[in-house]
Amino acid sequence: MIPNRAPIPVDKLALAVVHAPDRAIPAPAGAREESLRILLQTAADSGVTRVATRPDGDGERWLGQSWPFPSPFQVSVRTVTVNDGVDRVEARARRSLERLGLPRGDALLISSASDLAGTEGRALWDRLLALKDRGLYRRIGFCASVEDGPALLARRFQPDIVQLKCNLLDQRAQHAGVLSELASLDVTVHASSIFADGLLFMNSEALPVEMHRHAPTLSRIRRRLAEARVDPMQATLAYALGLPEVSAVVASVASAAELRAVVAAAHAPTPALDWASMQLEPATASAAGPNSQGRGRISSAA
Numbered sequence: 001m002i003p004n005r006a007p008i009p010v011d012k013l014a015l016a017v018v019h020a021p022d023r024a025i026p027a028p029a030g031a032r033e034e035s036l037r038i039l040l041q042t043a044a045d046s047g048v049t050r051v052a053t054r055p056d057g058d059g060e061r062w063l064g065q066s067w068p069f070p071s072p073f074q075v076s077v078r079t080v081t082v083n084d085g086v087d088r089v090e091a092r093a094r095r096s097l098e099r100l101g102l103p104r105g106d107a108l109l110i111s112s113a114s115d116l117a118g119t120e121g122r123a124l125w126d127r128l129l130a131l132k133d134r135g136l137y138r139r140i141g142f143c144a145s146v147e148d149g150p151a152l153l154a155r156r157f158q159p160d161i162v163q164l165k166c167n168l169l170d171q172r173a174q175h176a177g178v179l180s181e182l183a184s185l186d187v188t189v190h191a192s193s194i195f196a197d198g199l200l201f202m203n204s205e206a207l208p209v210e211m212h213r214h215a216p217t218l219s220r221i222r223r224r225l226a227e228a229r230v231d232p233m234q235a236t237l238a239y240a241l242g243l244p245e246v247s248a249v250v251a252s253v254a255s256a257a258e259l260r261a262v263v264a265a266a267h268a269p270t271p272a273l274d275w276a277s278m279q280l281e282p283a284t285a286s287a288a289g290p291n292s293q294g295r296g297r298i299s300s301a302a
Contacts, residue, residue, distance in 0.1 A: 044068050194236055235278070
């Protein structure tokens with residue numbers, strides 16, 4: 001953020017680059033790399049300063065070959081599963097920096113809160129603390145959903161960051177008090193899965209089978225947005241960006257064109273909407289209860 005400048009919505013945006021074939025446009029290697037360079041330069045020119053990565057496939061290596069120079073980005077890295085042991089997690093976290101071409105990362109996040117809740121949770125956290133102490137990562141934390149009990153884990157491990165699934169259709173993190181509790185613990189909150197697997201962008205016929213029961217509610221929400229002359233992308237971004245406890249909103253994009261659409265929607269005036277009426281199911285204090293069928297998809301994709 002530029003000093004002495006009033007904050008603007010794009011200051012909260014974090015970019016998650018999608019490399020999956022079903023989103024990214026197939027292209028020869030050279031064209032793909034050029035497309036990624038254009039995407040990252042567009043992000044830099046737009047004022048986006050955060051990039052969130054995953055240790056999947058060649059995504060980290062492609063990013064490492066495509067940063068603008070000098071790079072303006074703070075980069076967060078996610079761990080691999082602890083199933084193969086904490087040594088593997090540490091080695092892969094170090095390898096991620098090498099693949100990204102970075103001497104250090106801004107944040108290292110445990111990909112699944114269940115890894116922390118398991119028998120190796122404390123040993124895993126101690127490894128992250130050691131990497132932070134050595135200066136390889138400035139901050140450490142974990143990714144979670146409401147069902148994981150993120151506030152309880154935060155009290156136990158005292159992370160710098162919790163990346164929490166939260167979006168317009170699934171507002172449980174807000175209404176069940178999870179966001180405010182994390183803020184009271186001085187934990188930085190990043191919101192992920194803000195587009196809710198694209199459910200607002202699909203017609204009823206395209207919905208996954210497990211989401212068919214939500215088709216009438218989704219149609220009602222889309223109709224209300226249309227009546228208010230608000231684009232679904234604008235609404236989803238406005239909800240997440242407007243959460244005062246959230247410091248960063250992770251949006252996935254596969255191209256410079258998608259990024260420009262996200263940035264434009266982020267800069268649009270905040271619509272006057274009844275946000276609570278836009279959720280698929282009412283959020284309650286017992287939001288992490290057993291009756292959560294379908295919610296995994298509601299909050300599953302950035």
